[in-house]
Amino acid sequence: MQALDSLDEAGYTPTVVIGSHGVGGFVRSRRSVQTIRYCLCSNRWLLLLNFVLTQLLLFARVVRLCLQLRADTVYVNTVLPVGAILAAVLCRRRVILHLHEVSLGSPTLFRVLYAIASRGADRIICVSQYVADTLQVPAHKVEVVHNSLSxxxxxxxxxxxxxxxxxxxxxxxxxxxxxxxxxxxxxxxxxxxxxxxxxxxxxxxxxxxxxxxxxxxxxxxxxxxxxxxxxxxxxxxxxxxxxxxxxxxxxxxxxxxxxxxxxxxxxxxxxxxxxxxxxxxxxxxxxxxxxxxxxxxxxxxxxxxxxxxxxxxxxxxxxxxxxxxxxxxxxxxxxxxxxxxxxxxxxxxxxxx
Known part of the structure; x- marks a missing residue:
């Protein structure tokens, strides 16, 4: 949310797309957003299937926005919305990836997502030098921007x-x-x-x-x-x-x-x-x-x-x-x-x- 506020103040007009499995939410309480719905379940295979379907929906939504709004940059927060990165690459838009984590519940899934995200991103923002070093983010792409308070x-x-x-x-x-x-x-x-x-x-x-x-x-x-x-x-x-x-x-x-x-x-x-x-x-x-x-x-x-x-x-x-x-x-x-x-x-x- 802080990044969006900063971009607003700088004169950018971001169109925000978020994933959600419920109602409410901090971002939605503060600004107008487009929502991709998903479901959580205890079965890991059903969860994986739901994740793939969600990424397909996200891919289609971002492609449409890139073409309709003629957006020149797609800003992706964390590696999870990998569908947005693939859509931006297909539309030849600049991708800025913001990394906050070095792992997920599934190490294998994280490695796959990060491999795709890091290749598709033009610039990669890391919240600390530790994140940049641990993930071995390419030097020509990385920028360490420490978090701050609102x-x-x-x-x-x-x-x-x-x-x-x-x-x-x-x-x-x-x-x-x-x-x-x-x-x-x-x-x-x-x-x-x-x-x-x-x-x-x-x-x-x-x-x-x-x-x-x-x-x-x-x-x-x-x-x-x-x-x-x-x-x-x-x-x-x-x-x-x-x-x-x-x-x-x-x-x-x-x-x-x-x-x-x-x-x-x-x-x-x-x-x-x-x-x-x-x-x-x-x-x-x-x-x-x-x-x-x-x-x-x-x-x-x-x-x-x-x-x-x-x-x-x-x-x-x-x-x-x-x-x-x-x-x-x-x-x-x-x-x-x-x-x-x-x-x-x-x-x-x-x-x-």
Whole structure:
């Protein structure tokens, strides 16, 4: 959506085609779109058949739009809409592909889709250098354009950062993590960190609390509660209306994803925190490592390194000057990913022939 807003402001008039299996949706709530319907099913062969049929419909729709509107560029978001790329190649239109991922549920399907997409694309935008390197995107096609926040989210974060003050004694230091209920998101590491911190960090009136913001369905949340022992210092919040309300009082924001399960290609939740002047911790690999210089507003720590994690929490919770410096550094690092910078880079890709 941010890319479309940026193109609108630059004077482009994009015709948007999206795939959907339901009603509503963020993009459709904001602008007029054309929709290709598809169905989800548990049988993988039926799912594959439905995917192929959807691509055929998308192919026909994009061919018609290219001829009717005389569009000169087809912008494709992710490798999944491969039918749009084939249509653009057939119509001899320029193809700009925007890559956000390095894999799908089916590695074989992803390899096939990426092979087709990378050959058909004239320019390939990657959300991080990690994505470009992992997929070995051809140097003459690649352009790294890091994600940013929407202008509205950036404005909210800026207001929070302007009013942020260093904690004072006696202090309540809050550690926040926002994620889905997937094992590789490091929820186990978050719980272990909460327990270890309670045991190791003792400093007068200091109280360290943990908040876990979970994006999950009610059934998933109930199952998680019934199967997990929650430490007394951990507060669970299901689907918060705004993460910024929690970043407002956060002293540290974590991403504890396990790289053996999934590698983050960017790290938007961390950027949201940094824009609020909150220090962060991220995994040692992935696109999130590009958000900051190590030690400058953020740290790269393996999710299994409990000693390292406890050490950072203790440092920032007990040393006001260390926290204040890290807060300022996080805000400075975040400025490199401001919406204006994203707009400039994205438009440059479209304007370059």
């Amino acid at each position: 202008r509205q989210a950036w404005g909210t974060a800026t207001k929070i950062a302007e009013r942020r003050e260093p904690p004072s004694e006696p202090v309540l230091f809050c550690v926040v993590m926002a994620c889905s209920l997937r094992w590789y998101k490091g929820i186990d590491a978050f719980m272990s960190l909460a327990r270890e911190t309670a045991c190791r960090v003792q400093s007068g009136a200091l109280t360290i609390k943990f908040e876990l913001l979970l994006n999950c369905e009610d059934s998933e949340f109930r199952q998680f509660l019934s199967s997990t022992k929650i430490p007394p210092t951990v507060k669970l919040v299901q689907r918060p209306s705004s993460v910024f309300e929690h970043y407002r009082h956060a002293g540290l924001v974590l991403n504890l994803s396990h790289p053996e399960g999934a590698v983050e290609t960017f790290g938007l939740t961390l950027l949201e925190a940094m824009a609020c002047a909150v220090p962060v911790v991220c995994p040692t690999v992935g696109g999130c490592t590009e958000l900051f210089t190590p030690g400058s507003g953020g740290w790269r720590i393996w999710s299994r390194d409990l000693d390292g994690l406890v050490g950072i929490v203790e440092l920032l919770a007990t040393d006001q000057q260390a926290w204040l410096l890290a807060s300022k550094q996080a805000l400075v690092e975040a400025q490199r990913f401001a919406p204006a910078h994203f707009d400039q880079q994205l438009r440059a890709v479209f304007e370059t022939r």
